[in-house]
Amino acid sequence: MALFVIVASLGLIAPNATALALANTRAAGSAAAMLGVVQLTIGAVAAPLVGLGGTATAVPMAAAIATFGIATLVTFLVFCRPAPVAV
Secondary structure, eight states: OHHHHHHHHHHHHHHHHHHHHTOOGGGHHHHHHHHHHHHHHHHHHHHHHHHHTOSSOSHHHHHHHHHHHHHHHHHHHHHOOOOOOOO
16 A cells, blocks of 8 residues: 555656756756656666565565655755745
8 A cells, every 4th residue: 555655646746846847948958868867877776776685575675665765855855945935
């Protein structure tokens, strides 16, 4: 059930994140390239690491999901600042 919730939420998160990254028309090409490179690099690094954990249990996959979830939270807290309040 938890895996379903995580995978289902990707359908809401990924398109919105891509649209926000490409919203700046001056750098849309660079943003699209960066999104592709980051996604493919993370996939290329994470998949073999999870595979090294074995196939007898889902713990390696759960650990990878938890690790990337925490990394996402840290990235959000470090790079996303609240917008200045207009007076």
